Amino acid sequence: MRGNHRILATLFALLALQLGSLVAPAYACGCGAMIPDRTQRIGVDRETSAVRWDGRTEQIVMRFTVRGTAERAAWIMPVPGRADVTLGDGALFDVLDRITRPEHRERHYFWPRGDDWPFAGGDRDGAAAAPPGAGADVGVVGRERLGPFDVARLTATDPKALSGWLKENGFELSDRLATELEPYVERKWEYVAVRLAPQERGTALHGRLDPLRISFASDRLVYPMRLSRLAQSPQSLGLYVLADHRMEPRTDIGGRPPEVRFAGAVEPEGPLADLAGPEKVYLTALDQEFPVPSLIDGDHELRAAPSDAPYREVVFEDRLLTVAGGVPVWLLAMSGVLVAAVGSVVAIRVRRGGTGVRSAA
Template sequence: MIVALLALQLGSLVAPAYACGCGAMVADRAQRIGVDRETSAVRWDGRTEEIVMRFTVRGNAERAAWIMPVPSRADVALGDGALFDELDRLTRPEHRDRHYFWPRGDDWPFADRDMDGAGAAPPGASAADVGVVGRERLGPFDVARLTATDPKALSGWLEQNGFELSGRLATELKPYVEQEWEYVAVRLAPDDEGTVLRGELDPLKIRFASDRLVYPMRLSRLAQTPQSLGLYVLADHRMEPRDTIGGARPEVRFAGPIQPEGAVAGLTGGRGRVYLTALDQEFPEPSRIDGDHELRAVSDTPYREIVYTDRLLTVGGGIPVWLLTVSGVLMVGVATAVAVRVRRQRAGVRSAV
């Protein structure tokens, strides 16, 4: 699995904020929270997009808020935690043995111990400017779905609910307001008072209408440390980003048709075969991120990473083939020399007679 790693701190003690690959995380005034890992799976059928996210967090925050912009009205539900284990299994590299003939440094007689030479590799406005279109409790999450006509209004609403956003984050929200996007605001609060948010959180599934496959990334430009993005994309065809949006070239870890089962089938709605693409992308300088990812269909060429393990060629319970070969050649040589000598001796005896 290839899976994506994030540790993104923004702001100060007054207004701490953490960008994620898909949204922004904020904590209370004197507390800290960081996202060590974010894994996302995206399902798109040409009309509707679903994003399932699972966060692994650290810090000392007892509660936090996470904000994600979406292009249309969103439905929010808890995701299936087994989804990512299944996707990791489907996309893991294929392992093959690659044999070599002559012994190497870790093989006898060069080493005292027998090793297989394994080469395994690693995958200031009022709240009236904000409309609350829905609010529900999902496990440890208090989920609010919002509309906003002004980015400052969104900040104001969140502050009234116990959180503070930096001015930079409000600025980065402005393009979404101009495009009339909406927001999912999630309040992370454990059921037990005094419990710190730490470790792997329950996954969230966000569903909204979209005639294009878009993955919000703009807020990640606020990050002060390099970003890593990992995506599992389930669609009718192989999907890849249209451009780099300021990061390194996206890397395809897996591409191919699959027959969904279990949690994957739950995400795809029980439809038949779908095309799964697993992508990784690095953002060494997050400030260069200049937009959101829009993914497009490309040629359905399959790809799977192959990890080779180099092994010494052996037979019959581990006997090196090179040793048998050398021994055989020596035995043939000795036998030939003996035969030649015997013939010569017999020829000498016949000549003497």
């Protein structure tokens, strides 16, 4: 039951991220729009997506961490082709996190700093220092139950007809969303629409949710982002991209330049092999911020980067330079200087004293 609730919340989080203009507060996300009941609220603290593209088929696995009071929500995602929807494996993101985590290196410094003796008692933990069916215009191409989710796959030639069908089937969409769906209708995209069908009442959607996996045919790697322009608060996108080469977005689509967190060929294992296949695949991890969502002007289309040069973040752990026993090298050096200075003074005085005795004789 807990897993079912997590899955439901995942879908709701997607919808909530992108519909910031609705009467019931919602939030936009990178790949869909989530809408709670008008009297409830839902928010997404974190969205993580893994995308696998082999040149013919694209798969998107999404996981969300949500909060709020919503017990019911709806989610819609535009896709360029006929979609299959299944539940994903949450362990996939554990594997990706392990593969892409930064490399930690030690970096020593000579002079004591604020957390070192004699300034702050000498205890230092090595903290890191530096361097995501109403009308003929709508067709139902599939409908199934996934745990607590009622999933419909739709085609539409009229955004108003699509909006009307969704409303009749439990989805409360705004006029602004219908307007933002028009480019997808013009390109004859299809839609995945999900409605919460709870088995228990009185339970709010919250915490980390089980992921949802959506697959569709596509001759280009595209990540739907246009609906995020409806968000009323800054948005962030984190993507794990699995393809034959290192990948990069063609444009910033109105956000800050995407940052690469990891790039390199990896050997798939466990749930990663289930998504990417058993052969070696190139993994690119990207983060991007959208401080002003209204500036988002389209969907992300990714292409092969100029080279497959590998990259991994490096986090330096600054540590005071010491010798055996933890004695600071600076202290030994200063002690040596002090001893040498004292020795020089003593030697000078001895020489002067010896000279004075001979003169008296």
